[in-house]
Amino acid sequence: xxxxxxxxDYEVEAEEEHEHLPFLHHHFDDISQQxxxxxxCMWLFLATEAMMFGGLFFAYSLYRWMYGAAxxxxxKHLNILLGSINTLVLLVSSLTMAMAVYNAATQSAVPxxxxxxxKRRLLVSLLWSTWILGAMFIGIKGVEWTTDYRExxxxxxxxxxxxxxxxxxxxxxxxxxxxxDQVKMYFVLYFSMTGLHAIHxxxxxxLVGVFIRLSARGQFANGNDQPVEIMGLYWHxxxxxxxxLFPLLYLIGGFTMNRMHL
Amino acid sequence: MSTITPEGAPDQEQIPLNGRAHMPxxxxxxxxxxxxxxxxxxxxxxxxxxxxxxxxxxxxxxxxFLGGFGAMIVRLNLLSPHGAIVEPQTxxxxxxxxxxxxxxxxxxxxxxxxxxxxxxPMMLGAKDLAFPVVNLLSWYLYVIGALVGITAMVAGxxxxxxxxxxxxxxxxxxxxxxxxxxxIFLAGFxxxxxGLNFIITIHKMRAPGLTWFRLPLFVWAHYAVSLLQVLATxxxxxxxxxxxxxxxxHIGIFDPRLGGDxxxxxHMFWFYSHPAVYIMILPGMGVVSEVVACFARRPVFxxxxxxxxxxxxxxxxxxxxxxxxxxxxQSPYASLVFSFLSFVVAIPSAIKVFNWTATLYKGSxxxxxxxxxxxxxxxxxxxxxxxxxxxxxTGTDLHLHDTYFVIAHFHYIMVGGQVMAYLAGLHxxxxxxxxxxxPENWGRTxxxxxxxxxxxxxxxxxxxxxxxxxxxYPVYAPEFQVLxxxxxxxxxxxxxxxxLPFVYLFWSxxxxxxxxxxxxxxxxxxxxxxxxxxxxxxxRTPIVKIGPYAYNPEADxxxxxxxxxxxxxxxxxxxxxxLAEHEPEREETASGV
Numbered sequence: 001x002x003x004x005x006x007x008x009d010y011e012v013e014a015e016e017e018h019e020h021l022p023f024l025h026h027h028f029d030d031i032s033q034q035x036x037x038x039x040x041c042m043w044l045f046l047a048t049e050a051m052m053f054g055g056l057f058f059a060y061s062l063y064r065w066m067y068g069a070a071x072x073x074x075x076k077h078l079n080i081l082l083g084s085i086n087t088l089v090l091l092v093s094s095l096t097m098a099m100a101v102y103n104a105a106t107q108s109a110v111p112x113x114x115x116x117x118x119k120r121r122l123l124v125s126l127l128w129s130t131w132i133l134g135a136m137f138i139g140i141k142g143v144e145w146t147t148d149y150r151e152x153x154x155x156x157x158x159x160x161x162x163x164x165x166x167x168x169x170x171x172x173x174x175x176x177x178x179x180x181d182q183v184k185m186y187f188v189l190y191f192s193m194t195g196l197h198a199i200h201x202x203x204x205x206x207l208v209g210v211f212i213r214l215s216a217r218g219q220f221a222n223g224n225d226q227p228v229e230i231m232g233l234y235w236h237x238x239x240x241x242x243x244x245l246f247p248l249l250y251l252i253g254g255f256t257m258n259r260m261h262l
Numbered sequence: 263m264s265t266i267t268p269e270g271a272p273d274q275e276q277i278p279l280n281g282r283a284h285m286p287x288x289x290x291x292x293x294x295x296x297x298x299x300x301x302x303x304x305x306x307x308x309x310x311x312x313x314x315x316x317x318x319x320x321x322x323x324x325x326x327f328l329g330g331f332g333a334m335i336v337r338l339n340l341l342s343p344h345g346a347i348v349e350p351q352t353x354x355x356x357x358x359x360x361x362x363x364x365x366x367x368x369x370x371x372x373x374x375x376x377x378x379x380x381x382x383p384m385m386l387g388a389k390d391l392a393f394p395v396v397n398l399l400s401w402y403l404y405v406i407g408a409l410v411g412i413t414a415m416v417a418g419x420x421x422x423x424x425x426x427x428x429x430x431x432x433x434x435x436x437x438x439x440x441x442x443x444x445x446i447f448l449a450g451f452x453x454x455x456x457g458l459n460f461i462i463t464i465h466k467m468r469a470p471g472l473t474w475f476r477l478p479l480f481v482w483a484h485y486a487v488s489l490l491q492v493l494a495t496x497x498x499x500x501x502x503x504x505x506x507x508x509x510x511x512h513i514g515i516f517d518p519r520l521g522g523d524x525x526x527x528x529h530m531f532w533f534y535s536h537p538a539v540y541i542m543i544l545p546g547m548g549v550v551s552e553v554v555a556c557f558a559r560r561p562v563f564x565x566x567x568x569x570x571x572x573x574x575x576x577x578x579x580x581x582x583x584x585x586x587x588x589x590x591x592q593s594p595y596a597s598l599v600f601s602f603l604s605f606v607v608a609i610p611s612a613i614k615v616f617n618w619t620a621t622l623y624k625g626s627x628x629x630x631x632x633x634x635x636x637x638x639x640x641x642x643x644x645x646x647x648x649x650x651x652x653x654x655x656t657g658t659d660l661h662l663h664d665t666y667f668v669i670a671h672f673h674y675i676m677v678g679g680q681v682m683a684y685l686a687g688l689h690x691x692x693x694x695x696x697x698x699x700x701p702e703n704w705g706r707t708x709x710x711x712x713x714x715x716x717x718x719x720x721x722x723x724x725x726x727x728x729x730x731x732x733x734x735y736p737v738y739a740p741e742f743q744v745l746x747x748x749x750x751x752x753x754x755x756x757x758x759x760x761x762l763p764f765v766y767l768f769w770s771x772x773x774x775x776x777x778x779x780x781x782x783x784x785x786x787x788x789x790x791x792x793x794x795x796x797x798x799x800x801x802r803t804p805i806v807k808i809g810p811y812a813y814n815p816e817a818d819x820x821x822x823x824x825x826x827x828x829x830x831x832x833x834x835x836x837x838x839x840x841l842a843e844h845e846p847e848r849e850e851t852a853s854g855v
Contacts, residue, residue, distance in 0.1 A: 025394075026389070027388065027389035027390040027392075027394065027467075027798075028392075028467075029803075033466055033467075036466055037392045037393075037462050037465075037466040037467070040461075040462050040465060040466065041392065041393065041458055041459075041462045044458055044461060044462070044492060045458060047492065047493065048454055048458075048492050048493070048495070048496045049496065051493055051494075051496035051497055052496035052497070052499055052500045053500070054496075054497065054500075055496075055497050055500035055501060055504075055530055056500060056504075056515075058530070059504075059515050059526060059530075062523070062526060063515075063521070063522070066521065067521055155511075155513050156511035156512060156513040157511075179521070181519060181520045181521060182520065182521050184513075184520050185515070185517075185520040185521055185522060188513060188514060188515055188517075188520065189515060192504065192507065192514075192515065196500075196503075
């Protein structure tokens, strides 16, 4: 009986507390219902994103099965050094994002205003680091794409790489029975997949930018840390897509020193 | 809609008698968040799921008439073997418009976004959907998508059909393909957001005591639909994006010149569009389950089977897309598997049909308008489903592929199924949505007219297809003319049948009888609150202790008796009041004499 009364008291107390939470939407009963709903919604949204990228991965698999040799030829034209650096950059950005999420969740754990202020500043700088790393990724990607453009490896925009018979010779197209157009298909897929990924990165950068402003204002203090977690989920998802893209696009050509393009 | 005014005293106690019931003083139509609810702003920025449902109702209806216009041109043109009224090029654009508008802008959103949006939170005992802002966003995306789509049609339209097969759509088709695709992309995004919202709401917002197996089957059906919307639509999005890129850059992943496979586009397209067929029928099945139970006064037979049949349909529908490609380069072994799975998908559909029939057995059936539509649904859906098996069999499909048989088959499902069910649901819940009853006799007339017109339109097409008339051609062999004229005649009856509800439902907004909270004496949480409901649906969160279809004849009799008593009491009180009013007068007259 005693424990039951305690539970009851706790619930009543909790309810009173909830009425003061400014970020609890009116149609939810309590904050845990709101948190669970929002988290579930984000995971489900990521499932839709996975299905969307899945369409391109499916096309990739089909054509790689059909024109495997051409894929290897195409892959050898990507800069494996820049690709690796970019992978590292993104993975570190995921780390800073994870730290930001942790920091937001714990920022009001200690009721000391000094600690709260320090944690808030830490949160802002972690989000800044994430943003800078994300921007670095886009920058490096831009460098890669510019190089491709200069070499004439961008289908529909500038595709004249194989107009030079020397290039056809160097890539051993004749020996491996690869038609230049099949390599072109590899690049169509390369630009579609990395392009869609880059669009998601840019959306992520805009989100992180907004969150930097909001967290500097203390928006995510006092238990309202969930938006940071949700945004973090999106960021990690975009990173994971890259973790699949990197081996599928860059590494299938095998590793040689001249692929470092040093 | 905003013309509804509260009548009589703002009495909190609702009197459950038709004709004597009062409208509640404050409801979602006339007030919004404690303020005046008639302003444009209160509608266009509303977060109330019921108001958003009404916004969807208006926009979806407009799109229906646009798509219907395309169908009208097509049917009129087929009056003559050489094309009666338009050039072949215009004909192509008209049937493409009909397909695009009806599939993406009408059939997919119609029941989920209108009836689902309105009633899922109410059936769950919730104040709103889990994400009201996302809900409003989904309507705006839909409207913008529809406007972009209409712009493309006004600018000349597309002539690819609604399927956008490559390389026709990427290299040979006339302009506006990309613009149409943008419109569809936006509408698809809107559909994803609706699905997300429903899934989260059904998982997290149920009232206390409302366990999964106490959910109405309407909710189960929408749960299955939402899964499809969420998991299939993104694939359509990426397919259409790739298509648009290929169209604009003249190079892409479906381009045969680069070794690309146009059939890949068909695979990806049908990976969405076959589940989408179930997006377009499952909500209708949900409506039928509700209405059949209510008008047979019996619980739905085999509740769990019907519930799981919805989920089974959702799962299996992901595995059958290849039956659209028996006539392509698809390997015959793959076709065999797809054929088998397409037969398997008939099982859950049949479970539903049998269970509705068993629900009717020994029921106290009332043939009100919603029930007439539902009985129509069961029959037409069965014909549509059975003819689907002819197309699922690889051998017969060889003969029937791309003929009018296919057209007839899927119109029996889409129009005979989904549109019939939508009208059933609209009539069934109209009193709840507006607080007014529609005129019952007109309702029945329209239902019968629709059923007759529909069969006259589409049954001849089965024969035409069997005899070999191909779809999408503006001309045909002269011996097909009789059946084509019959079909067009049926279509004009069908058109009349659609205009009729449009007119009398509009009329009933002002002139219909006041409905009261529960005119059908239906079970279910949505009927436990005034009509029209207040903004937050329930004054107090309901606690659910029983299953969804607690219909039984004894309770009905009791309720009848209670109504009679209430009516007698009211009459008694009115008579007494009148007497009291006239009493002095009578005394005067008496003394005067």
